[in-house]
Amino acid sequence: MKLNHNAIVSPCVTLVCLLFSINAALGQVGKADVVEKIARNALPFELNQVRLLDGPMKDLLERNRKYLLSLSVNRLVHNFRVNAGLPSDAEPLGGWEAPNCELRGHFTGHFLTACALMYAATGDEEVRAKATELVSALAACQKALGPGGYLSAFPEEYIVRVETGKRVWAPWYTLHKIYAGLLEMYTLCGNKEALQVVKQMASWAKGRTDRLDEQQMQTMLKVEFGGMAEVLANLAAVSGDPAH
Known part of the structure; x- marks a missing residue:
């Protein structure tokens, strides 16, 4: 069967995220020095501690x-690269990754x-190598965009639009x-280049939002902002940098 890469919203990748994201969120991200007031009765296994045996789930x-x-x-x-x-x-990929779609770039993050989850769950080096190649390609794009740390598939002007209440997706x-x-x-x-890229992105985000007053920040937050607070907190737990 020929895969249709233009119909980029794939149930396969969706299934990966559904199967593994809870485990990753609870047990995989760098841990801050936090003392819990109530002890947990159980903790999730890390993905690299579990391997599926033959059966329907292994097939999926x-x-x-x-x-x-x-x-x-x-x-x-x-x-x-174009940006x-x-x-x-x-x-170009199609659907929400089409060059004229304002959400372009998000599937690359999902990928x-x-x-990363597939590697943790299987130890598959071929998957890891492909993702590593992609990280290096993104790092080259970030470098080409200048020293500020911005990285995206769309121009920074989209951020200006959301800050000023103009229409943007x-x-x-x-x-x-x-x-x-x-x-x-x-x-x-364990990809250290990925950490450096995302740390620079976080520095850009801090510089971008620090200059907003409270009213401007609230205007911006009227548009869906995903899990930015979560990912920055997770990054701070890994980097130890309170600026994140």
């Missing part, structure tokens, strides 16, 4: 693995998360997916 896992490996890094990073002024002759929601994917590439795959 393998289907997800094949899907992740079928995607082209050049296509996943195409919109990022950064870098050459790209890759065929990194899915690969959820840029912070989209950025969150990229932050989260990069952070999980570090926490689950």
Whole structure:
């Protein structure tokens, strides 16, 4: 069966995230020095402590693995390269990743998360290598965009629009997916380049929001902003930097 990469919203990647995200959120991200007031009766296993045996769930896992490996890094990073002024002759992905869609770039973040979770759940080095290649491609885009740390598949002007109450489709929601994917590439795959990229992104976000007054911040937050607070807290737990 030929995979349709233009119909980019895949039930396969959705299933990966549904199966693994709770475990990752509870047990995988860097832990802050917190003393819990009530002891837990049970803790989740980390993904690398569990392996599926033959059966329907293992079959679905393998289907997800094949899907992740079928995607082209050049296509996943195409919109990022275009936004950064870098050459790209890759065929753009479709759907919400189409070059004219304001949510472009978010699936690339989901892809990194899915690969990180897949690696943690299986130890598959081929999946890890593909995601590592993508991280390096994104790092090159960030460098091309300048020293501020911004990284996205859309121009920073989208952030200006959300800050000023102009019509735009959820840029912070989209950025969150990229932050989260990069952070999980570090926490689950040990990719230090991903950590450096997301730390620079966090520095950009702090500089961008520090200059807003309370009214401007509330105006911006009227538009869906995803899990930015969560991912920045998780990053701070890993980096130890209170600025995050």
